[in-house]
Amino acid sequence: METSAQRRYRSQRLTGSAPEACASTRREDSSAEREDARSYGPNAGLMLRHEWIPALIEREHPEISFIEVYPENYMKRSERLLLELESLAAHYPLTSHGVHLSLGGVDPLDAAYLEGIAAFFERFDIPWFSDHLGASVHGGEILHEIFPLPLHRESARRVAARAKEAQARVGRPLLLENTAFYFLPPGSRWSEAEFIREVLEQSDTALLLDVNNLYVNALNHGLSLERTLNALPLERVREIHIGGFTVDAHSGTLIDTHAAAPVVPVWQLLEEVLRRCGPKPVLLEWEANYPSLEAVKTQLLFLEQAWSGARSERKSA
Amino acid sequence: MSERLEEEKAAISLPSEEEARYFDSLRRLVHGECSAGQLLREWNPAALDAAAGYRLERNLAFYARSAKRRRLHFVEGIFPGLLAALDKEARGLVESAYQKAHGGRDVDWLGNAAEFRQLIVALVEEGKLHPCWRDHVHHRWALYELGLLPELASLRQRASEAAEGLAINPTLRVQQFEYDPIRTKGEAAGEAQLIAYFVSPHHLKVEWLRLEAPVLAAMRVVDEGIPLAAAAEASACSLAEVREQMVHYAKRGLFVAA
Numbered sequence: 001m002e003t004s005a006q007r008r009y010r011s012q013r014l015t016g017s018a019p020e021a022c023a024s025t026r027r028e029d030s031s032a033e034r035e036d037a038r039s040y041g042p043n044a045g046l047m048l049r050h051e052w053i054p055a056l057i058e059r060e061h062p063e064i065s066f067i068e069v070y071p072e073n074y075m076k077r078s079e080r081l082l083l084e085l086e087s088l089a090a091h092y093p094l095t096s097h098g099v100h101l102s103l104g105g106v107d108p109l110d111a112a113y114l115e116g117i118a119a120f121f122e123r124f125d126i127p128w129f130s131d132h133l134g135a136s137v138h139g140g141e142i143l144h145e146i147f148p149l150p151l152h153r154e155s156a157r158r159v160a161a162r163a164k165e166a167q168a169r170v171g172r173p174l175l176l177e178n179t180a181f182y183f184l185p186p187g188s189r190w191s192e193a194e195f196i197r198e199v200l201e202q203s204d205t206a207l208l209l210d211v212n213n214l215y216v217n218a219l220n221h222g223l224s225l226e227r228t229l230n231a232l233p234l235e236r237v238r239e240i241h242i243g244g245f246t247v248d249a250h251s252g253t254l255i256d257t258h259a260a261a262p263v264v265p266v267w268q269l270l271e272e273v274l275r276r277c278g279p280k281p282v283l284l285e286w287e288a289n290y291p292s293l294e295a296v297k298t299q300l301l302f303l304e305q306a307w308s309g310a311r312s313e314r315k316s317a
Numbered sequence: 318m319s320e321r322l323e324e325e326k327a328a329i330s331l332p333s334e335e336e337a338r339y340f341d342s343l344r345r346l347v348h349g350e351c352s353a354g355q356l357l358r359e360w361n362p363a364a365l366d367a368a369a370g371y372r373l374e375r376n377l378a379f380y381a382r383s384a385k386r387r388r389l390h391f392v393e394g395i396f397p398g399l400l401a402a403l404d405k406e407a408r409g410l411v412e413s414a415y416q417k418a419h420g421g422r423d424v425d426w427l428g429n430a431a432e433f434r435q436l437i438v439a440l441v442e443e444g445k446l447h448p449c450w451r452d453h454v455h456h457r458w459a460l461y462e463l464g465l466l467p468e469l470a471s472l473r474q475r476a477s478e479a480a481e482g483l484a485i486n487p488t489l490r491v492q493q494f495e496y497d498p499i500r501t502k503g504e505a506a507g508e509a510q511l512i513a514y515f516v517s518p519h520h521l522k523v524e525w526l527r528l529e530a531p532v533l534a535a536m537r538v539v540d541e542g543i544p545l546a547a548a549a550e551a552s553a554c555s556l557a558e559v560r561e562q563m564v565h566y567a568k569r570g571l572f573v574a575a
Contacts, residue, residue: 251375
């Protein structure tokens with residue numbers, strides 16, 4: 001029997017071709033076109049699983065344009081791990097996606113953490129860094145989740161001030177990611193898109209747009225994706241994340257677990273976002289139940305296809 | 318900027334009491350100090366109908382479960398068996414200690430576990446945990462840092478086989494001890510560090526040794542499974558020296574080297 005989550009899932013399809021269709025109609029770019037595409041900047045990235053490092057450096061994987069890492073996994077760690085990462089960095093550009101900044105929290109920003117990531121970025125030549133529009137620390141204690149923030153002007157202004165400070169102290173552009181939230185915090189008066197716009201404009205930071213989170217939120221809370229996309233500051237998108245969700249057996253809620261492949265409507269949403277904001281780097285996230293590197297690379301081909309399509313449209317426009 | 322605007326700016330960057338209360342309620346939720354239902358009653362979402370209220374409660378409960386799963390996954394991932402081996406009180410202490418330690422999101426938990434180890438040590442020093450746990454976490458941490466936790470089973474197997482080759486009673490050794498040798502990169506020619514780790518039902522022991530060439534060769538016999546003669550040759554020492562080291566340490570219960 002179809003669950004309500006499944007019904008909502010079916011009803012939220014955007015127009016566009018499915019990834020299978022993308023694969024079957026994927027045209028063979030000439031080498032010149034491919035070279036040109038690469039020179040535009042990184043397009044298809046992969047979130048690092050540490051055990052993939054040997055396979056990643058053993059031979060070239062042209063499907064992977066950049067690798068993203070959780071900096072917390074490598075900070076304050078043995079030199080051995082850092083040397084492994086260094087060998088990877090010799091083959092791929094690295095970007096950073098943190099979980100400890102807790103920009104929406106009320107604890108003071110963690111100065112030692114900011115210094116640590118700044119040094120990490122320096123060592124690995126990381127051009128920008130990202131973290132979440134959420135809270136993950138309170139009272140000095142790790143919450144082990146990224147919690148949603150009250151959506152109103154005062155909260156947005158406070159988060160923006162913290163984002164501005166973090167960006168200045170690290171000395172690199174900061175990208176803020178829209179999160180999946182499974183309840184609306186008390187006192188919320190704005191939409192998520194309004195909140196994001198206010199934070200980014202006040203802090204002059206960029207948007208890391210997670211399309212799976214957009215989709216999950218739309219399904220869980222009955223939101224219109226079209227309206228959300230129209231309200232988001234897409235002109236500030238600098239990177240895009242795509243991943244998979246699972247359904248919580250207790251509540252039927254879609255959870256952004258990165259433990260499954262992205263579903264067709266999320267691929268379609270990615271295509272729509274790329275159409276609207278132009279070709280931006282897109283990263284595939286896997287956090288659990290991940291397949292082999294070879295299987296993941298097939299998914300990266302979908303990314304590149306979507307990215308190339310957006311780029312062609314942008315050129316012809 | 319005018320004084321009034323400066324004041325306004327400062328006020329904006331401070332959390333409202335409402336926000337602070339909200340985050341504290343989340344902290345209590347993930348640390349098991351209150352249930353999702355209690356939290357829901359505190360928030361008193363009068364506008365929600367029963368179905369929406371139920372859904373909100375289930376989703377809050379999800380956050381609590383997810384946070385707990387991540388916490389335990391971390392502890393068990395790096396210190397396998399630690400929680401299971403502790404009595405209820407000590408387990409509570411360890412979990413509580415972890416709540417103050419840094420954690421990451423990554424399911425590999427290559428996160429900032431060093432602080433957790435320090436907290437365990439602090440609990441030992443305060444007399445709240447048996448001293449064996451200090452050695453245990455030091456040892457486990459070292460293995461973890463060197464990326465050798467996944468290899469323990471194979472190392473144990475090789476140690477056991479080497480013991481058989483030396484006519485040492487492997488049954489006795491396996492019953493009484495577990496042996497986890499690790500090596501760091503050689504600090505100087507012919508030297509390395511070794512942790513020998515022994516577990517009996519009531520005893521944990523860790524020793525850090527500085528290895529001379531024969532000891533290193535003996536360790537390689539166990540660690541890498543290479544023949545005694547080849548290990549001796551590679552370390553520029555005699556077969557007898559290597560064998561002597563292995564027998565010596567085996568008799569002490571320090572199987573590796575020797």
